[in-house]
Amino acid sequence: MKNIGILGIQGAIEEHEAMLQAIGCNTFWIKEPKDLRHIDGIILPGGESTSMGKQLEWSGMMEPLRKAIAKGMPAFGTCAGMILLAKEIEGNSLQSRLGLMNIVVKRNAYGSQLDSFVTDLDVAGLSQRLPAVFIRAPRIEACGDGVETLASYRNHPVLVRQGNMLAASFHPELTECTDLHRYFVSRMVAG
Amino acid sequence: MKTTTKQNPDWKVKVGLAEMLKNGVIMDVTNVEQAKIAEDAGAIAVMALERVPSDIRAQGGVARMSDPKMIMEIKKAVSIPVMAKCRIGHIAEARILQALDIDFIDESEVLTPADEEFHINKHEFKIPFVCGCRNLGEALRRIGEGAAMIRTKGEAGTGNIVEAVRHMRAVMGGIHRLQACSKEELMTEAKNLGAPYDLVCYVAENGKLPVPNFSAGGVATPADAALMRLLGAESVFVGSGIFKSSNPKKVAKAIVEATTNYMDAKKLAKLSENLGEAMHGIDVRQLDDKQLFANRGW
Numbered sequence: 242m243k244n245i246g247i248l249g250i251q252g253a254i255e256e257h258e259a260m261l262q263a264i265g266c267n268t269f270w271i272k273e274p275k276d277l278r279h280i281d282g283i284i285l286p287g288g289e290s291t292s293m294g295k296q297l298e299w300s301g302m303m304e305p306l307r308k309a310i311a312k313g314m315p316a317f318g319t320c321a322g323m324i325l326l327a328k329e330i331e332g333n334s335l336q337s338r339l340g341l342m343n344i345v346v347k348r349n350a351y352g353s354q355l356d357s358f359v360t361d362l363d364v365a366g367l368s369q370r371l372p373a374v375f376i377r378a379p380r381i382e383a384c385g386d387g388v389e390t391l392a393s394y395r396n397h398p399v400l401v402r403q404g405n406m407l408a409a410s411f412h413p414e415l416t417e418c419t420d421l422h423r424y425f426v427s428r429m430v431a432g
Numbered sequence: 433m434k435t436t437t438k439q440n441p442d443w444k445v446k447v448g449l450a451e452m453l454k455n456g457v458i459m460d461v462t463n464v465e466q467a468k469i470a471e472d473a474g475a476i477a478v479m480a481l482e483r484v485p486s487d488i489r490a491q492g493g494v495a496r497m498s499d500p501k502m503i504m505e506i507k508k509a510v511s512i513p514v515m516a517k518c519r520i521g522h523i524a525e526a527r528i529l530q531a532l533d534i535d536f537i538d539e540s541e542v543l544t545p546a547d548e549e550f551h552i553n554k555h556e557f558k559i560p561f562v563c564g565c566r567n568l569g570e571a572l573r574r575i576g577e578g579a580a581m582i583r584t585k586g587e588a589g590t591g592n593i594v595e596a597v598r599h600m601r602a603v604m605g606g607i608h609r610l611q612a613c614s615k616e617e618l619m620t621e622a623k624n625l626g627a628p629y630d631l632v633c634y635v636a637e638n639g640k641l642p643v644p645n646f647s648a649g650g651v652a653t654p655a656d657a658a659l660m661r662l663l664g665a666e667s668v669f670v671g672s673g674i675f676k677s678s679n680p681k682k683v684a685k686a687i688v689e690a691t692t693n694y695m696d697a698k699k700l701a702k703l704s705e706n707l708g709e710a711m712h713g714i715d716v717r718q719l720d721d722k723q724l725f726a727n728r729g730w
Contacts, residue, residue, distance in 0.1 A: 250692050251476060253451040272693065288452050289476040289512055296474055296692060299685075320452070333511065348511055354535040355558055357445035376448045377513065377535070415448045 243430050246271040246280035248306075250296045252288020252321060256414035260422045274305040282315035282430035285322025287376070287412050290348070293321060294337030307339050315405045315429040316341075317422075323408035324348060324379050331382055342406050343385030350380035351410075362411075364392045364400060364421070366428075372418050373399070373411035381410060405429060446560035446580035449513070449535065450644045453477055453581070453667055457657065457688045458646075460484050460671040463502070464509040466680070473684035477513040477536070479669070480506040485542045485589030485725070486672035486711065495543040497525040500532055507534060515562070520729045521547020530559040536581070538562050541728035542588045542671075551729060554578030564648065566599045566726055568606025569625035572635070573730075575643055576628040582641055584665070585726040586649015589672050591713030593650045593659065595726055600647055600663045610636040649726070652677070652710045654690030654703045661694035676711035683707050 242265060247257050249270030258268045261284070269280055277283075283306075285293075297303040310316045310326075318326040328340045331347040351357075354377055361370040371392070381398045384390065392400035399410040400421075407429060413421040456476030461467040462484060470478050482498040483491065497518050507514045513535035518525035520539055525546070529537050539552055541564050554561040555578035563574035564585035571582045584603070586596030606625070613621055613636055622632040634642050647665035651657055652673035660668055668691050670684075677683045686703040693699045721727060 249455075251455045253454060255454070256451060288454070289456065291471060291512060292456055292474040292476050292688070295472075296689065299474075299689065353533050354445075354449055354513065354560065355530070355533055357449065359441040359444055374444055374448050376445055376452060412448060415444065415451065 242267050243282070243426055244269065244280045245426065245430070246276065246283040248283065248285045248293065248322070250288075250293050252286040252293065253412070253414055254286050257284045257286050257319075257422075260414050260419050261426070264419050264423050264426060266426060272302070273300065274302055277305060277309050277314075280314075282317070282426070283310070284425075285316060285318040285325050286414070287320035287322060290321035290324035290338070291336060293325060297325075298337050303337065303339070307341065310339065310341055310406065313405050315407075315425065317407040317409075317425045317429075319409045319412055319414060320376065320378060323410060326406055326408050328385075342401075342403050342408060343388050344381050344401060344408065345383040346379045347382050348379050349377050350382075351375055351378040353377060360394065362392045362394060362399065366391065367420050367424065369418075369420060371413065371420055372416040373409075373413065374415040375411045378410045442558060443580070447643050449560055450562070450581035453513070453646075454644055455692060456667050457691050458515065458667065458669045459674055459684060460669075461506060462675070464505050466675055467506045467510050469681055470674075470684060471510045471512055473681060474688035475512060475684065476667070477515055478506060478510060479515045479517065479538065479671075480534075481517055484672040484675060486591070486676055487589075488542060489589040489723075489725075497522070497529065497543070500528065503529075503532055503534065507532070517543055518552075519543040520545040521550050521552060523552055526552055526557060526561075530557055534559070536560050536562060539579075540564065541585055541725045545728050551577055554580075562646070564726070564729065565603065567602040568610075568635070569627045570730070571603055571641060571645075572625065572627035572631045575631055575641065579643065581644050581646060583646040583648040583669055586647070586651075587716050587719075588649045588725050589714075590650050590716055590719075591652040591673060591676070591711040592716050593652070593656045594716055596647050596650045596660060597663065599649075599726075600660060600665060603641075603645065604664045607635055607639060607641070611639050651687070652713060653707070654686045654700060657687045657690045658694035658700055661691060667691070672711055678708035683710070
């Protein structure tokens with residue numbers, strides 16, 4: 242069984258936990274640097290990226306987590322988790338983040354809560370269309386070297402991969418479909 | 433038909449935003465400066481209102497929806513979600529707040545109720561609502577009307593946690609009780625709770641509310657926030673507790689960290705150090721029934 246951590250600061254942690262358990266993973270809430278030792282991969286959940294970024298700094302987790310992912314620990318960021326992974330945040334250049342993925346994101350670029358929506362997406366490598374929930378979602382404005390687009394919506398990438406890192410603008414964990422979690426665990430996390 | 437089922441996309445995105453606010457702190461703010469302090473302290477949302485509950489309590493009179501201009505200034509100043517309060521049953525205030533394109537409406541007993549018989553039919557709105565409750569039946573009635581998030585009422589503006597504890601214990605106790613019921617008993621439970629049967633069945637089967645269950649009304653210290661998490665609250669609203677303390681920046685940050693690390697007593701001890709004077713507070717037993725906000729709504 243694979244051991245998958247979920248960054249346990251804030252946000253929809255339980256939803257990712259339920260998905261991972263449904264596909265047969267052990268799950269752990271990651272709050273401190275020492276929690277990183279026993280996991281094979283990590284999910285950075287949706288929530289508020291500003292709050293998560295600040296608390297990563299305050300708790301001394303930012304640097305150890307950045308190093309672990311830079312060294313190859315598989316990481317999957319959804320919504321706020323994607324913002325944490327991004328190298329550049331348009332309009333918020335000072336916001337605390339891991340800054341590891343060659344993408345430029347813009348927070349809340351799909352609008353406010355009244356513009357939140359549900360759709361489904363064609364994803365490269367998945368046989369079925371993937372249901373996706375966009376909530377005050379960040380938009381990927383540009384992708385740099387080594388970033389592969391796995392799904393797009395209205396001319397913007399919404400699911401991208403760069404080596405050991407996977408990032409989605411949307412929330413797969415708010416649906417009943419575990420396909421993307423299965424993709425992450427089976428294709429990106431070594432057993 | 434508008435329903436509280438997972439298949440309804442409107443319902444999914446409403447509850448979805450509430451899920452994103454879990455494990456965090458929502459802070460009452462009355463101006464741009466306070467909103468920025470809240471965001472810098474790691475708040476996951478702010479509640480924009482003209483007076484915090486303790487001032488509403490002290491000043492008396494009719495408390496209404498805040499000035500839209502003030503709400504919009506706060507919305508412009510922060511990148512986190514913005515909430516605002518409308519009076520219970522005040523459909524027009526709710527429509528105005530929705531037109532401001534904010535993120536959440538609190539149909540709140542802290543404001544003077546506009547309707548003493550009916551709450552708003554929240555399914556009619558695209559914007560999500562949070563509502564207060566004192567027990568499981570009240571929580572499920574509000575969810576039945578379309579609330580996408582539930583919070584305890586507590587007793588706002590007192591800095592006294594006792595009512596929030598009472599209400600959270602009542603909600604969690606009610607959930608535990610339903611879990612122990614046989615299927616035959618559930619209709620009678622629904623009748624006794626005054627709650628929709630399908631939601632009673634959901635709670636019996638899943639051991640939780642179908643929407644996030646937060647706490648509000650009386651949180652004044654990091655330990656108060658941790659207590660509410662220990663009792664089952666998924667997030668904490670803090671009203672007067674921050675900006676009525678002597679050191680709002682420090683108290684705000686400490687409450688955020690205490691909410692995340694509520695299981696870690698050593699960390700909580702550190703967070704509780706040197707916070708200065710907490711808000712003065714009121715002994716709820718000294719208030720008579722007419723002064724209690726929690727008795728507003730049903």
